[in-house]
Amino acid sequence: MGKAYRNFWSLNTDEAVVAGILRDETLKNIEVLMPLNAQMKDIDLILINMRNKKVVKAQIKGSRAFEPKKSEIRKFGEGSAGWFRIKKDAIYKSSADIFVFLVYVLEENERAGRRIILPHTVTIPTENLKALCKKYKKAGKDKMFSFYFWINPTKRKAFEFRDTIYDLSKYLDKKGFKKLNKVLK
Helix, strand or coil: CCCCCCCCCCCCHHHHHHHHHHHHHCCCCEEEECCCCCCCCCCCEEEEECCCCCEEEEEEEECCCCCCCHHHHHHHCCCEEEEEEEEHHHHHCCCCCEEEEEEEEEEEECCCCEEEEEEEEEEEEHHHHHHHHHHHCCCCCCCEEEEEEEEECCCCEEEECCCCCEECHHHEHHHHHHHHHHHHC
16 A cells, blocks of 8 residues: 655745745854754754754744835834734743744835835744743733734834834844854854
């Protein structure tokens, strides 16, 4: 009798985008790997320093691009938001070392005379995310957290803006990757 095969290891689009960004933003001796089986639940990418064998496990969360409301632009400035819903247990019981939130931001390209969509990341160590959740978040009846991250690419600012406004700029793009590189060094 034959064995049926199915694709267990397809790479999610957001994971592929983040893998490409990590390849460019991490040290040369860092490899970005993808688990090929379901035994590593909630681990989407693995970063390993090939010299010293330090490992960081990453959970990737992606958001679609949202057209910002005029009232949001007046209040928060340029940029746009990402929305993430995550189970409370997925954060508090996570085996990932970091969470990488991928936000597609609508940006004005004056030179081209049009708007473009660019990916931005908020890279938060899991322990820091847990602390932020304890301090600022309340899970709904469905035991889910909702995160609303505003990214202002011009000012290089990121913040949660829905429940309580708190700054996430130190985790935005290169700043977050700089901290990640220190961990893997």
